[in-house]
Amino acid sequence: MAFELNGKVYETDEEGYLVNLADWDEDAAKYIAGVENVEMTENHWEVVNFLREYYNDYQIAPAVRVLTKEIGKKLGAEKGNSKYLYELFPYGPAKQACKIAGLPKPTGCV
Amino acid sequence: MAAAPFATPQLKGYPVIPLVQQGAMAHSKPFVASAPIQKALGFPEELVENWQDKAIAKMGELLGKYRSLRVYMDTCVHCGACSDKCHYFLGTGDPKNMPVARQDLMRKVYRRYFTFAGKYFPWLVGAVDLTKEVLDDWYSYYNQCSECRRCSVFCPYGIDTAEVTMAAREIMASVGQGQKYSNEIIGKVHRIGNNLGIPAKALENTLEGLEEDTKEATGVDVRFPLNVKGAEVLLVTPSADFFSEPHVESLIGYAKVFHAAGISWTLSSHASEAGNFGLFIGNYDQMRDISMRVREAALELGVKRIIVGECGHAWRVAYNFWNTLIGPFDFLDQRYPVPQHICECTYDLIQRGALTFDREANDGRIITFHDSCNVARASRMGGMPGGQFIIPRAIIKAVANHFHDMAPETIREQTFCCGGGGGLLTDDLMELRVKGALPRMEALKSVVDEHGVNFMATICAICKAQFSKVLPSYGFEMEMIGGVHQLVGTAIRLGSPK
Numbered sequence: 001m002a003f004e005l006n007g008k009v010y011e012t013d014e015e016g017y018l019v020n021l022a023d024w025d026e027d028a029a030k031y032i033a034g035v036e037n038v039e040m041t042e043n044h045w046e047v048v049n050f051l052r053e054y055y056n057d058y059q060i061a062p063a064v065r066v067l068t069k070e071i072g073k074k075l076g077a078e079k080g081n082s083k084y085l086y087e088l089f090p091y092g093p094a095k096q097a098c099k100i101a102g103l104p105k106p107t108g109c110v
Numbered sequence: 111m112a113a114a115p116f117a118t119p120q121l122k123g124y125p126v127i128p129l130v131q132q133g134a135m136a137h138s139k140p141f142v143a144s145a146p147i148q149k150a151l152g153f154p155e156e157l158v159e160n161w162q163d164k165a166i167a168k169m170g171e172l173l174g175k176y177r178s179l180r181v182y183m184d185t186c187v188h189c190g191a192c193s194d195k196c197h198y199f200l201g202t203g204d205p206k207n208m209p210v211a212r213q214d215l216m217r218k219v220y221r222r223y224f225t226f227a228g229k230y231f232p233w234l235v236g237a238v239d240l241t242k243e244v245l246d247d248w249y250s251y252y253n254q255c256s257e258c259r260r261c262s263v264f265c266p267y268g269i270d271t272a273e274v275t276m277a278a279r280e281i282m283a284s285v286g287q288g289q290k291y292s293n294e295i296i297g298k299v300h301r302i303g304n305n306l307g308i309p310a311k312a313l314e315n316t317l318e319g320l321e322e323d324t325k326e327a328t329g330v331d332v333r334f335p336l337n338v339k340g341a342e343v344l345l346v347t348p349s350a351d352f353f354s355e356p357h358v359e360s361l362i363g364y365a366k367v368f369h370a371a372g373i374s375w376t377l378s379s380h381a382s383e384a385g386n387f388g389l390f391i392g393n394y395d396q397m398r399d400i401s402m403r404v405r406e407a408a409l410e411l412g413v414k415r416i417i418v419g420e421c422g423h424a425w426r427v428a429y430n431f432w433n434t435l436i437g438p439f440d441f442l443d444q445r446y447p448v449p450q451h452i453c454e455c456t457y458d459l460i461q462r463g464a465l466t467f468d469r470e471a472n473d474g475r476i477i478t479f480h481d482s483c484n485v486a487r488a489s490r491m492g493g494m495p496g497g498q499f500i501i502p503r504a505i506i507k508a509v510a511n512h513f514h515d516m517a518p519e520t521i522r523e524q525t526f527c528c529g530g531g532g533g534l535l536t537d538d539l540m541e542l543r544v545k546g547a548l549p550r551m552e553a554l555k556s557v558v559d560e561h562g563v564n565f566m567a568t569i570c571a572i573c574k575a576q577f578s579k580v581l582p583s584y585g586f587e588m589e590m591i592g593g594v595h596q597l598v599g600t601a602i603r604l605g606s607p608k
Contacts, residue, residue, distance in 0.1 A: 058312035063353045108305030109350040109571035
C-alpha cells in the first residue's frame with residue numbers, strides 16, 4: 001500500500017503507518033492527519049516533533065508519562081496530561097500521533 | 111482511524127440472548143502476518159502450496175501430542191450448554207460464535223481425516239474436506255475466540271474450547287497463515303525483550319522519569335531499579351506497565367509496596383515482559399523461548415524470588431507452565447511461592463501488618479472488580495481454593511472504603527472476558543472488541559446505576575487497554591478502568607518525606 005504526494009511515493013502498511021521512517025516529511029504528516037480527521041495545529045506539531053526526536057534517541061515512542069511531562073513543559077502544566085493529548089489525537093496519542101509522526105505502531109497490550 | 115462503520119450494541123437492563131444472525135461477523139478477520147513477521151518466528155512466509163496436506167499432517171501431530179485435543183474432538187454431544195455463554199456470541203449474534211459451532215469448524219475436518227465414519231461416509235457424519243473456504247472460516251472465527259474459557263465452565267464434559275482455538279491457530283501459522291498482531295509482538299520479544307519493543311536505554315529513561323514523578327507527588331524517594339544484581343525480587347510485568355495509562359499507575363503501586371515493606375527488587379531489561387503471546391497462538395516453542403528470558407534474567411541477577419505483575423495470561427503461563435517450561439527453580443527461595451503474584455505479595459504484607467493505608471485517599475472512588483479470565487479460570491493465588499478471587503478483593507477492601515461486586519453470574523469463575531483477550535487486542539478487530547465487551551458493560555452498568563460505581567479495577571494489562579478503548583463506546587469515561595495496585599498506590603503510607 002502507498003500514497004503519492006507531489007510525485008513522491010510513500011509506502012505504508014495495511015493500517016496506514018509509513019513503512020520507511022526516512023520517507024516522512026511534513027506533507028506526509030499532513031496527509032496522514034487528513035485521513036485520520038485530525039487538523040494539525042501548532043500544538044499537534046509540538047507532540048509530533050517531540051515523538052520524532054524521542055524516537056531518534058531511543059528507537060521507541062515515548063511512554064505516555066514521558067510524553068505528558070514534556071508537553072506540560074512546552075505548552076503549560078494544564079496541558080501535560082492524557083486528557084489533553086486525547087483532545088489533540090482522539091484515537092489515542094500513542095497510536096494516532098505515532099502514525100502522523102511516521103513512527104511504527106506501538107504494539108502489545110496498549 | 112479508517113474502519114468500516116458498525117453500531118455499538120445497546121445496553122439492556124438485563125441480559126438477553128440475541129436472535130441468531132447468520133454470518134453477522136463473517137467479514138471479521140485480523141491482518142495476516144507478513145512474510146518478514148512469519149519468517150522471524152520460523153513459520154512459512156505465506157500460505158504454502160500444499161497447505162492442505164501440511165495442515166492435516168499438523169493436525170495429526172497435535173492430536174498425537176495433546177490427547178486432550180482428541181478427547182475434545184470426540185466427546186462433544188452438542189448439548190448446547192455453551193451456546194449462550196460466549197461474550198462474542200452474546201455481542202454479535204453470529205451462530206458460529208457459539209462455542210460449539212466454532213469448535214465444529216475443526217471437528218468436521220477432524221472427522222473427515224481422522225475417523226472411520228468420516229473417511230468413508232463423510233455425508234453421514236457431517237465431515238468435510240479442508241477446503242480454502244473452510245480455512246478462511248477458521249481464520250475468521252478462530253480469531254473471534256479470546257481463549258477465555260467461560261464456555262468450558264458450563265460444559266458437562268469440560269471441553270476446553272481455548273485449546274481447540276490454540277490448535278487451530280497453531281495449524282494455520284504452520285502453513286503460513288499467521289496472525290499479524292500476535293506474531294509481530296512475539297518477534298519483538300525475541301529481538302528486543304518485550305511486546306512493545308522498548309529498548310533498555312528507553313526503559314531506563316522511562317523509569318528515571320517515574321522516580322522523579324513519584325518523588326514530586328509524595329516527597330519520598332521511591333526507586334524503580336533496573337538490572338540490579340543481588341536484589342531479592344525480580345519483578346516481571348507487562349511492558350504496557352512502562353508505557354501506557356492506566357497501566358503505569360499500577361507499576362507505581364508495586365514500587366511503593368516494595369518501598370514500604372523494605373524489599374529490595376529489580377526489573378530486568380532482558381525479561382522486560384511478563385506477557386507471553388506464545389500461549390495465544392498455541393505454540394509451545396514460542397511460549398518456552400519467551401519464558402526462558404525470565405529464567406535467564408533471574409539467574410543473571412541472582413535474585414531469590416520472582417514476582418509477576420498485573421497481567422492475566424502471564425500469570426496463567428507462570429503459574430501453570432513455568433515449572434515445566436523453564437524450571438526447576440531450585441535456585442529461588444522456597445519459603446515463598448514460586449512464582450509469586452504481586453497480589454499475593456501485597457496481601458501477605460497486609461496480613462502481617464507490614465503495610466498501612468489511608469483508605470480515605472480512595473474515597474472518591476466507588477469500586478468494582480473485573481476478574482480477568484486467565485487468572486480466574488486458569489490459575490490460583492495464595493494456595494487456597496478461590497484465592498484468585500478472594501485476594502484481589504481483600505486488597506481492594508484494605509485500601510478503599512467503597513466496594514461493590516457485579517452480578518454473581520458475571521464474576522469469579524463465571525467472569526466475562528473484556529473482549530480483547532487471547533491475541534485479539536488489535537485495531538483491525540475493533541468491531542469484535544466493542545461488541546464482545548457487551549456482557550461486561552451490561553454488568554458494569556447495573557452497579558453504576560445501583561451503587562454509583564465509578565472505578566473498575568482489574569489485574570490484567572489487556573483488560574486495561576481494552577476497556578480504555580471500549581468504555582467510551584458505551585458512554586462511560588475511559589478513566590473508569592485501572593489497576594488494583596493503582597488503588598494500593600493511592601492509599602499506601604510511605605513514611606516521612608525527606
